[in-house]
Amino acid sequence: MYDAIVVGARCAGASAALLLARQGRRVLLVDRMKFPSDTMSTLYIHPPGIALLARWGVLDAVAASGCPPLETVGYDVAGLRLTVPTPSTPYARVAYAPRRQVLDHLLVGAAVAAGADFAERTSLREVIWRDGRAAGVRIRTPEGLESVPAKLVIGADGRQSRLAALVDAPFRKQDELATCVYYSCWKNVEADFGYHERPDSWIVRIPTHDGVTVVATYFPQDQFAQIRLDPLAAHLETIKQNAPDLHDRLAGAERVERLVGTGRQQNYFRRMNGPGWALAGDAAHHLDSITARGITNALTQAQLLSDALAGQDLDDAGGLDARLARFAEESYGTLGEPYKTTLELARLRLTDSRAALLRAVARSPELTRRYFAMIAGVIDRSEFFTPELAELLPAAARWTAPAEPAEPAEPAGPAGPERGEVTTTPR
Ligand SMILES: Cc1cc2nc3c(=O)[nH]c(=O)nc-3n(C[C@H](O)[C@H](O)[C@H](O)COP(=O)(O)OP(=O)(O)OC[C@H]3O[C@@H](n4cnc5c(N)ncnc54)[C@H](O)[C@@H]3O)c2cc1C
Incomplete structure (x- = not known):
């Protein structure tokens, strides 16, 4: 027993x-x-998750495995290029x-x-x-x-x-389903951790073991049927259009492993x-x-x-x-x-009000710190979206307005097979 x-x-x-x-x-x-x-x-893994690994005595082995610590977060959005220290908790200073x-x-x-x-x-x-x-x-x-x-x-x-x-x-x-995502892995690319946000597009670069950088591209769910016809082309094209600096860095790099993606998140x-x-x-x-x-x-x-x-x-x-x-x-x-x-965020709507909010946040080191800490789960939303912020920045109130009620994407009950999941072979 x-x-x-x-x-x-x-x-x-x-x-x-x-x-x-x-x-x-x-x-x-x-x-x-x-x-x-x-x-x-x-x-x-955001610092609150890393803090748990530390508490359980597993983090040292993760670090010893050769996984690089991620000490900063880059964010390229609405004409802004921010690089901030990874939001820390009392028990974890970095992400992995x-x-x-x-x-x-x-x-x-x-x-x-x-x-x-x-x-x-x-x-x-x-x-x-x-x-x-x-x-x-x-x-x-x-x-x-x-x-x-x-x-x-x-x-x-x-x-x-x-x-x-x-x-x-x-x-x-x-x-309802919000995005679909495809990611590729690259060797010999100089990359730190960071996001590139544009309307209808979200791109992330994530360094991991063995000098590999994972590059993930997110698209609206309603583009999935089209994108899955040639996901590699869509993946590379959105990097070129929406993260041109990253695209340039990938030009000299080697793509390794399969392109992987799903439309069923x-x-x-x-x-x-x-x-x-x-x-x-x-x-x-x-x-x-x-x-x-x-x-x-x-x-x-x-x-x-x-x-x-x-x-x-x-x-x-x-x-x-x-x-x-x-x-x-x-x-x-x-x-x-x-x-x-x-x-x-998964609605991928970089509305004018959200862009205005982000620009205003970027002008204040304290708001910037709190914004990234909220995204990382280090502080609660209420610690970022304070009444003072809403008064200062009406855009904050608009951005956080409740979403329209969503229809369930599929009936409740045992889940079916992963119909939308697609992998392709390396080029
Ligand atoms: C494209 C994509 C990117 C993601 N990126 C991130 C990211 O960057 N950071 C992040 O925090 N999260 C990310 N996630 C989410 C994250 O991977 C999952 O939330 C996490 O893996 C959940 O862990 P889990 O242990 O609950 O389940 P899983 O990782 O799904 O593990 C479930 C395990 O159960 C086993 N299992 C299933 N059925 C049975 C059975 N009948 N009998 C025995 N064993 C069974 C499976 O073999 C599997 O090993 C991502 C998810 C996706 C789809």
Whole structure:
């Protein structure tokens, strides 16, 4: 009998397994992939996520893996070129963008070192129910099907979460698809971390391991059908048009690896808890990757889940469910702000009022600091959009006006296949 089975062994699942194992729980962590394993991501982790890695003792290994620290943020928008220090927290001064096959593997290693059992190439098939509660799982291992009882089943199995489907976790909030994204990897390019924003376009350059720079290009979702016909051409053309300096730097560089992209970056919150089960990471909540919040959110949720369960007797079903409910409420509370900021930016509307706001912000070092800190999740929106700011800059009030209610992009229920996901081969 395990205390907890965690399905999915990346930033949400491996972190949850690590923290629960450190509480002295018996934990089984499973993933259908063989590790180390890569996944779709542009890799950037904001300082609040880095602070958690530091707190858990994993950051030193990330730094030792050769991943460069990202000490500044560049922003090229509305005639402005800003470079600011990475917004810091008391526990993290810089950001990192580690390759996922490195980061996720380090987290799994830390979970195993803390006492968790890890089974790779092992898939969740069914939930075992007893008296209306999740009481374990049926898994397919390389040796065959097995039943594993557990007091708690945690789904950290990503956007297409099988656990969410099996427990019938409804969507609590869904918003329409906002962007589509394609990214490429380049060697021998001098690049620091930064964004280039233009109307209908958002481009990010992200240095990672081995001298590689990831370049991600975001387009409005309504251009996806057209762009996916020749995504590489669209990717290179938007860099040329909207980030000409970066385009010049790429001219002498070597493109490595495949172009990768997706038009299916859903925006949702699912119900995250039920009798004997919980969801964390993308399984619980997903948002457009434009603000690079997914990894930090997943790490945050692992910490919230571990905090909620601290000291709880898992044999006390009522007590356990109350703690899971607390975890879910704290998650909705914590993740609501980045969700709102992300959806605003993901509309890719560089309106006159937003451009005016950014120009005004750029004139004040303090507002600039607070703006970037808000985007990084270091401060809350309320600490940036103060009444004083709205009085000083009416544009701030207009920019933050609530979005029109969005129609759900797809019906609630088990998610379908990744219809829009496309990869192409290197040139
Ligand atoms: C294009 C793109 C770019 C992104 N860029 C960034 C970025 O720069 N910064 C950032 O913070 N976030 C980024 N994100 C988001 C980030 O990658 C995710 O939020 C993050 O990976 C979520 O981690 P997770 O552990 O919840 O889920 P995942 O990383 O999706 O991991 C889920 C795991 O569950 C396993 N699994 C699934 N089903 C089963 C099953 N039935 N049985 C067993 N195992 C199973 C999978 O094999 C997988 O290993 C990006 C996302 C996209 C799509």
